[in-house]
Structures are given as structure tokens and as C-alpha cells.
Amino acid sequence: MNWFEEKGARAMSNIEENLAKSLTAKTTELIPFLPYLLQDLWELGSSPRDIKELIAKHIPVCEETKVLDLACGKGAVSIQLTRTFGCKVKGIDIFKEFIAYAKSKAEEYSVEKICEFIVEDINQSVRVERDYDIVILGAVGDVLGNSIETILKLKSTIKKRGYIIIDDAYSGEGSEERYPSKKQWHQVFQQTGVKLLLRRQLMILNWLKLIE
Numbered sequence: 001m002n003w004f005e006e007k008g009a010r011a012m013s014n015i016e017e018n019l020a021k022s023l024t025a026k027t028t029e030l031i032p033f034l035p036y037l038l039q040d041l042w043e044l045g046s047s048p049r050d051i052k053e054l055i056a057k058h059i060p061v062c063e064e065t066k067v068l069d070l071a072c073g074k075g076a077v078s079i080q081l082t083r084t085f086g087c088k089v090k091g092i093d094i095f096k097e098f099i100a101y102a103k104s105k106a107e108e109y110s111v112e113k114i115c116e117f118i119v120e121d122i123n124q125s126v127r128v129e130r131d132y133d134i135v136i137l138g139a140v141g142d143v144l145g146n147s148i149e150t151i152l153k154l155k156s157t158i159k160k161r162g163y164i165i166i167d168d169a170y171s172g173e174g175s176e177e178r179y180p181s182k183k184q185w186h187q188v189f190q191q192t193g194v195k196l197l198l199r200r201q202l203m204i205l206n207w208l209k210l211i212e
């Protein structure tokens with residue numbers, strides 16, 4: 001294997017590891033089975049209801065609003081936003097099975113003309129997608145890199161006064177976990193020139209409901 005092939009192979013295994021982690025699979029060997037294992041679920045991570053509420057309360061939205069849903073899974077968030085606000089949404093995910101499902105759901109709800117879905121690695125998408133009003137990264141983990149890299153990449157996809165909606169975890173202060181603490185997230189926002197508008201915390205009871 002030459003240097004380029006080796007680098008390519010390493011990048012691929014990184015993508016696969018992050019993909020498995022984003023769906024809480026402990027090993028990449030599970031990847032081929034994930035669409036089957038998750039076949040009964042439409043919502044794979046973020047609560048579409050919470051995101052709709054956040055947008056309705058804090059972001060002006062109209063039919064011209066352009067939303068980018070990165071790692072959209074089966075499109076539960078994208079489609080419910082289009083249905084509620086009539087806005088244009090582009091959803092991107094690496095799993096072709098999820099995107100096929102999202103497209104069929106968009107047709108079921110008659111929003112396929114304004115809710116577009118494509119199969120792509122979002123590491124590629126963030127290099128070309130620009131000028132969105134809102135970008136969403138819902139329950140995706142480290143796929144775009146560490147928290148600073150992630151916020152900068154998300155920021156590059158939105159307009160100057162656009163909005164980033166990120167659904168992610170933080171750990172307790174001084175904990176050994178791999179997530180940044182609340183304080184570190186605030187530092188990340190400062191370093192990346194992003195203003196924190198609102199933080200919504202999922203309480204343990206909601207977690208249990210979600211898991212159920």
C-alpha cells in the first residue's frame with residue numbers, strides 16, 4: 001500500500017468508526033446490520049418536537065428559509081420541519097437505506113418537492129454546502145471532528161446571521177469522559193465566534209422516555 005492508499009484507508013476507517021459510534025454501535029462490524037436493527041424506528045436521535053419548538057420560539061422562519069440537516073438519519077427532523085414551517089430542507093446521510101426511507105416518508109407527507117435528501121459523507125458536504133439559514137447536527141457525535149472543528153464546519157454552511165442547532169452531550173466538570181464540559185462548550189462558542197442563543201437540557205426522565 002502506498003502513502004496515498006494508506007491515508008485513504010485510515011480516513012475510511014475513521015469515518016466508519018464515527019459512523020458506528022453515531023448510532024451507538026460498539027464495533028464497525030455492526031454497520032451492515034444497522035439499517036436492519038433500526039428498521040422499526042423513524043426518529044434516530046434528536047426529538048423533532050423539541051427542534052420544532054426551539055425554532056418556533058427563537059428563529060424567524062418562512063417558506064424561503066433554507067435548512068440543512070446534516071446526518072439526517074431517516075429524515076424525521078427534516079420532514080417535520082418542512083411540514084410545520086413550509087421551509088426548504090436538505091437532508092444528508094451516509095446510509096443509502098436511511099435516505100431511501102426518508103424519501104419515501106417525504107412522499108407520504110407530500111413534501112418531496114421542498115424536502116430533498118441525498119446520500120453523502122457530511123465531511124464532504126460541509127465543504128460545498130453554503131448560505132443556509134439554519135444548520136442542524138442532531139445526535140451525530142464526533143463525525144465532523146472535535147467540538148471546535150465541528151462548530152467551524154457548521155458555521156461555514158450558514159449565512160452571516162444564520163443559526164446552528166446542535167444536539168450533543170456534555171460531561172460533568174472535571175470528569176474523565178470524552179465529551180466537553182458545559183464550560184468547555186462555552187469556550188468553544190467563544191473561540192469560534194458563535195453566540196449561544198439558548199441551551200436546552202434533556203432531563204433524566206426524558207432520557208428514559210426516549211430510550212423506552
Ligand SMILES: C[S@@+](CC[C@H](N)C(=O)[O-])C[C@H]1O[C@@H](n2cnc3c(N)ncnc32)[C@H](O)[C@@H]1O
Pocket residue numbers: 015018019022023042043044045046047070071072073074075076077092093094095098120121122123137138139140143
Ligand atoms: C443517531 S443518528 C441521528 C440521525 C438524525 N440526525 C436524527 O436526529 O434523527 C446518527 C446519524 O449520523 C449518520 N452519520 C454518521 N456518520 C456520517 C457521515 N460521515 N456522513 C453522513 N452521515 C453520517 C448516521 O448514518 C446516522 O443516521
